[in-house]
Amino acid sequence: MPIPSPIFQAGDNPSGPEVTFQTQRILPPSAIYVALDDALCLKAFYNIPGGTSFVVTLRLLRPDGIVMPQVFSFTISNAFGGTQFFPPAEGFLLSATITSDAANARQCFVKLMVIRGGQTSQDQHPGQIFCQGYAGGLAYLSFPQSPIESALSGYGSQKNYTVGTTPGHDLSLGGPGFTTNRIEVIQFTLITSAAVANRIVHLHILANGFDYVFTWNGVTQTAGQTLVYNAAPGIQPFTSGVLNYTPLPSPWLLNNTWSILTVTSGLDAADQFSSVQVTTEEWITG
């Protein structure tokens, strides 16, 4: 059936430019049509005790031509992430912007998609993904302009962990299972007991039961000493007073199949590791 002529068009102006544009019956951006049965789904992944809050803002072109902003604010209190569904109205999704209140940049990895059926559906169809990447308080993630990024794109989040210790036991260091970490610095103190023995602290990087790195700086620690150990990529093996330096490979990304251990020969039951600080660059890789 032929489309009836518009009531008014800019092309009706005889003194105007050669090219004129529609002002009525403009085609909507149909590639981003969201139906009544669709739901938006935000999946968030992070490593933040207490969780974090999100604001998702949509600009939706309704079927009647009105641009309607919609705001969804919610908190995911799980420390490692979660999923939130929210139903938009029927229309054309002009934009979707995601912010989080994660304190530091690149802490919170999110993906926003449209799926059929919403929360109650058992449909596991992933649907159309709108945006994926790290969203923060001042670094927004937005459809359609933000590229769909992998979790390992760009810099990660800067993290500093304090690690607990037990007398007479070596250290075992590893990040949460769903993260990938680049070790920047490991610092710890070893206080040796009065038991006479020579202690030598080695650092191992292990995966699947195999040693991939075995490193130390050659210092021998005797009874009743307090020595501070620093291990970092690009640092030369070196000793100055109580300070000791051990090199690590650079850059090496460690995922959940890897761990860093100290293996201390001659370790006494009363020897005590303390002040363990691990500084890493962390990516949320699932």
Added chain:
Amino acid sequence: MSDQQLISVPIDNENRRSHRFARQYVDPWTQAYVTQDDIILVRVWTPLLTSTVNVSLRYQGVNGEIRPEFFTQSIGATASSFATIKIQGSEGYLISATVECPGTIRGQCFISLELQRGQGSQDATFGQLLISGYPGSNQRIGYPQTPCYSPLDGRGAMKSNITGSPAAGADWSQAVPSGVNWILRSIGAQLVTSASVATRSVVLNIKDGGGNIILQSAASITQAASLTFEYSFFNGAFSAAGPAAAQGGLPAEFRLLAGWTISVTTTNIQAGDQWSAIRQAVEEYVAT
């Protein structure tokens, strides 16, 4: 009329083109439709310096006319927050938006430009993010071509930071300023020791925002009385000593957050010893 006739070149087409495009009643580009109730919101995050922000818009009005608009504003240092510039919208289509910051190095001023509902209202709804990134003197960011970058994408601003000399007999400390992250490239300083006999040994400390020591980097040699030593700390530094020079190591790609501190501890420092020429070469990003 057959299909063959439909795609044939018309005889009266003087340019002999096989395709012709509509000249009348063309559909506008609807991706960034701006209503009368919308504003263009520019967020400017320039933690440490005053930045001039130039915004150039190309609107298509409802009658099809192209309307260039230009806005310029000087924004003072914003520390850990951001300043906003609100540009009144009018009904039409935003064809392009280009932002530049004359006189600003990439990495120092982070900009985002959004389409938001509410003319000067208190509505805090985020709108459509059109662009975000680091414009500079000779590099612009522009909608619709520039992807939305985070402040930590790409390279930061290479910067030399100078720390004032402390009083004689005192060590020095430098905090990472609010609103920025630093990747330490090198740290240099000079220590002139007095005639008081003592063996000075220097350790560089890095502490996090909670005061936890996360690195102690010792200089390669000690310094006796009445000497002038140059100290350098950098990644890959070898622990050998040179004439009147000491080195210490830094971890690779070590990013310090705002509020973290760099300091030295000089064991056996004497009242007449003087630290000076303290500088840090850093790659700086606008980030929390």
